[in-house]
Amino acid sequence: MAGNFKVLTEDAQFQAELNQAGGKLVVADFTSARCGPCQRIAPLFEEMAARFPNGMFLKIDVNQCAAAASSQGVSATPTFIFYRNKTKLDSLQGADPETLEARIRQHYGDGEGEEVEDSGVPGHIDLMPMINKAGCECLNESDDHPFTQALSSAGGYLESDTDEQLILYLSFNQAVKLHSMRIKGPAENGPKIMRLFINQPHTIDFDSAECANAVQELTLTTKDLDGELLPLKYVKLQNVMNLTIFVKNNQTDAETTHISYIQIIGSPVQTTKMSDFKRVTGKKGESH
Template structure:
């Protein structure tokens, strides 16, 4: 965009953020939107993921699914490319294979392991309902606890059927970005020859 064309600017913004809803066209109101676009995929990792069905499959709608490998437990570590507020989580999974008990941690310096996940105090615990998993109904978080999130770690303790394999078709984050200036995005500007600073 060149110049001060307000209409062109608004059109460009709408192009990038859409109407405030997510890929399925849902509108969450209150300035909330699906914030998966702010995930820094190269900084994400998952412990106990299947080689054939890794975590990046469940971070996009209709992108396949995440499946556990050795047993039913998973630790998903998701890093955002800027600070975000997280209002709710959307888990979509087959009712019998989907996660059941979950512990959520935020802003950890590194990915926690399974022993830490069991023993550490979480920011919030959830018990997911099979009907919510089937429909992908958003599960509200204690919003005041998730106001300044750089990374979130989700410990899946078990699944709905108590079986060995946990499957997650989609994990959506609903919230809003905290508008900050990322200094890495700026390039050094040098003046013309002879200009003083």
């Protein structure tokens, strides 16, 4: 049995495991010993835990943990629910291993095992695992301090190259809602004015970023650069596949701009597909 696979037998264990998991992806299998499809997919679910070692896989019998199942709105078995930082990301009904594995891959991220920061915003998460790093791009980044260094709190930083301006293009692996963000940088040459654009077909150039209509413009203070929460226009950011950030200048008009860390906070767009609701009681007459 993989170390990241656990069988829960008491209601209290459920919240305890969510708390302990922190930023890791948690996949909870709400199952029943009387459900034929549940028993068929059970060994495959346990195998998936070994293939996704940076996630946590919980097997929860709805009869033994009735309160936990009820609190999560479980009405049929098997139901798989996905969490990160105690926030529900998605759910899936039915014993379809291919669909389950695809959904796990969708929410798992790049699997590098890096620590995911707590967003500090109830109901929303750090969207870092949903950023497709291979699809990201930065214009005017320094060769020594590229964009990817600002996507982690490990200690690196992004620095502009020939002047103070930057264009950051972040691609998400699924549609998301953007709630807020945090930017960290030095008081001298951290970013000051930033213009935000969404769902661009390609990375825009600097001239376009200057004159095009932005969904939001932010003016940061040195206090903001300590990682203060920057609210975004949530109602305008409900179905975002990519985010472009144009850094127009920095705090003191220094020659280059320096960004230590970027955190994007929000939640996945949860769409209900009828194909997700497969028969969960098995063959006709089979109980669950």
